[in-house]
Amino acid sequence: MSLWDIKASKAVSISGKTTQQQSQKEAKNVTSACWVCAKGSKIAIGYDNGDLYIWAIPEVTSTQNSSSMGGQNLPIQRLNLGYKLDKLPIVSLQWIPSDGKAGRLYINGFNDHGHLFQVLILNEESESRIVKMVLPIAESCQGMELVTGLSDPNKHRQSALALLLKSGHICLYDDSEIERYLLHSQSRSPPTLPNCSYVKLPYGDSGISVAKFYTSNPAALASLDEDYFSSATKYPCLFSMKGKGQTLTSFTNIHKTRNLYITGHLDGTISFWDASCPHLLQIFMIKQQNKDDTSTGNPITSLQFDMSSSILLSGERSGMVHIITFKKDSSDNIFSFLNAKQGDNYDVRSIKLKGAVTTMSSISKSKHFAVGTEKGIVSNLLCSLYRTFFFFVTV
Template sequence: MDEDTHGGGGEEIERVVMFAKRIFRKAVHHHQSNVDHGCMTGSDLDIRVADHYGIPHAASVLAFDPIQRLLAIGTMDGRIKVIGGDNIEGLLISPKRLPYKGLEFLQNQGFLVGVTNDNDIQVWDMEDRLVADCLQWENNITAFSVIRGTHFMVLIAYDNGLIILWDVPEAQILILKGYTDLHLKNDGEVVQIGDDPLSNTSDNEQEEKEICSICWASATGSILAVGYIDGDILLWNISSSSTKGQHEEKPYNNVVKLQMSSAKRRLPVIVLHWSPDNKSKNDHGGQLFIYGGDEIGSEEVLTVLSLEWTSGLENFKCIARAELALHGSFADMILIPSAGSIGIDPTAALFVLTNPGQLHVYDGARLSVLRNHEKTPLHAEPFPVLVPTSEPLMTVTKLSSFTFNGMFSNALSEMASANKNIGSPILSGGTKWPLTGGVPSELNMTEDGLKRLYIAGYQDGTVRLWDATYPVLSPILSTKGEVTGVNVDNGSASVSALDFCSISTILAVGNEGGLVHLYKFYDSSGETSFHFVNEAKGEAHIMHHGKGFHCIATVSILKSPIRTIHFLNAGAKLAIGSEIGQVAMIDMTSFSVLFCTDCIPGSPVISIITNTDTLTNTPKHPSSGNPKDCTEGVMFILARNAHVVAIDSVSGDVISSQPLHPNKESTAISMHLIDGSIGVSEQQHIPQGSVLEKEVESSSCAESSDENKTQNLKPRNHCDTILSENISPDSFLLLCCVDALRLYSMKSVLKVSAALGGAGRKLINVDSAVEL
């Protein structure tokens, strides 16, 4: 998923400018110890994620607070996503970027406990969004449970098969059990869940087995379910053992072993969850949700067993078994109780997490049919995320900022406000949406109009828009690449490029079929012309439209997938880059083709900017809305192979004699033009022998041996020229690659790109680069 943010308007450009200035200052005043390395580290920039939406792709474990009604999702890279109601989402980032293997709320306490892979127990303060306390545990924790309404961990299971139950008031061990305490021939039974006969396994196994999962199977704390690495499941009756001063009167029903399969090699039971039967008043039945226990190599499913017994574990039986299909590789699951419930209560919803980052929901009302032997198939519902990323698959995004065009801004704000009143979703069985927690930001209550627009394109050809003025996004509308009454081939192909001009209120959408759809916003119903533009001719049709975005033109010029789109001159022109290195320019007034050129054959064009972008739509340089007010300029074309070509935006002629490119092969991500630099007073503080000066001098001198490239340049004078140009008002071209950020003088790109061979100043090393 790419995020295209260049040319988005005043506020976005200012953020890029400030970011570039910060990088430049860091490069100039870099610590002397890193001079020889020539690179900045991620810690030098201290970049942090401000807002995050959706389910992280590395999601691995779930937790739920039934009082606050919050869902927490731990990841494999040390993040925790917290989701509440009304589109409220938050992101916690651990100081240690390690996977979370356990996660649980201290219910209604404002704290969240996470256990990492190195057995680091972290206690997160939810209000301050930071780690309040941390403890390094000596042993390997495989499962744990927190006492409801307290700050205590009651129950801890270790990988050596040991189970410890603590008496918290007495501060002493109440129960200590292991697999070697089990003697099934004398005091237990084996229950086969399936049709095949049991394999000949010994019931008197004396070796401890690793515990993989654990859960209470009763509201009173009398039954404990434990899953093991070899696929066994044990249900322990600990009611008599946990009563001080009393002996076990019925040792023969202390434990029941469940075997999901008769195979000798079975999957570990890594997840166990219990949902009591709301018809069972004596806490003698319910549903056990299991992942694992089946034969190794069998299809991944989530198994649900409906179990019943009488006092203790007497007359134990399995009355039903069901298997729920998974949408991907299993990661975790969690049962969500009804609002206002106490203890272990009947399930309102089942959340199932699969890789990569997919969350599905089952209505708890429909799960009850499994107890009645009904064969009604159960279908999962996609988790209703605010910004979908996988269903449908998100392919390209853009954040656009603007501070003018009040009519357009107010109209979109009204549409977003109307969508806020739709309410929370209802599950298929009629259950209300169970996530309602969180406190909305006060900023969302103000009425300042829409200032930022977030746009996403999807694989199914749809485009969705959100009001991104405040941290909690508000959906505005969704549109699809189809035109009523006009048949266009590949019209609904996967979206591959986006750009938006807030002056003309036109949204440009490119797709994998080589088409570009142009949508204009209308604040009322009426008629307009639809234009179909191709290399042979143009067609026009009269179309009726309502309020919102409607397609006014489809451009079919480039016969390969569209990779980038960029508005020029306040929306007067549209530049289009393709998969095979072609660039076409469209006149937005007449919808005619101005030129089509092969800029960088063989490599996709991924970014297009002009030297007027930083002067357009900014608070310091407001536009009158007349496209003719903007001057023509140079257009920079970036290919995926990190080659940059400068062309005339009027004629399409190439200006630079050869592409600018890094000295070594690299893969480009994006390109930005930075207007402005550090103040004149800061020029005097550039130290001699600094990283910036040394690298430029080294680059130019290293290539001075090539007389064809440097016959008109002197290396030392060239270095001085580069440094002076870097602090001029319109100085920077920022090239973002997968391994580094590179900052170039824009004038040097035009004048001496051939001589330099693209020797830019590398600012961030691939080994220490931060994720932007």
């Protein structure tokens, strides 16, 4: 390991040279590195055989006054990811300081035969300098990032550890729960392992079968007279760690919603997303049910939403068409119906057509919808508040 003086463009300190010569029988390559301090005095280096060395970095003044470039030949700590025989390459490292006390080092390693994600707590002031924990993820982690946001303007900052898994899903851990576990894991009553929650992305989700995008003001979106990205400030946090597994049914700034993203899923679910800024936020979902309150489980194959009348049509592979009429209020925003309590803001009627529904279209403000099926039949539906009239046209 070499320490370079950037201005002088030369190495001022070399460490580990003797150690490398002594271990030529076991060749290994550096795969990752990161600082493990706040002032640049220590660095962690990960190798392709799972070894993790922590080196002390000499101060610049001491290297400048020294006539020799010789440095330390032994690291201050030698660790290993998992069992030494596993030899999992350390793909990435990330250091999280914690008020100058017990910082945490996140270690991610995997190969074709296995994976492991480990967290270490390094505390020089404690008798137990190193405390380890393994996050029980089901598949290898392709990337990690610490996302920090404000859960509440009047509360402390909240951070989430986001792990991108091999399948494309994002796994979230509350970073404060990880810290709490590490600090109390050796006590008489250790806490339980932190729980993870999975983020369902509206784009790239394999469960989505159809999607539609609607905007309340196409002219404003085209001219960009209002900064599209500044509206992200209305969101309290990109990843909410509260109420894991639940959807956001409403929020105070729903009247500011300008863009709506509707997705239909393979399990029959319809999801509504606020797309007013690049961070899509799920508002609520509708899951079609049978008369006995069980889920239909039929994949959604087509969607059509008429904004002026607040009527949504969803078509299924089974040939079922659901007419969902939302209750409007006095607000000027055409998406204001999303602010009502979920389940109380819409009525559902259903009709059965021959063949799987393949396409839908509508004439704005007319309440007329055209529905096509795989049998070559086009149905013209006139949807009012209380009734639905339709006739068939065979193509």
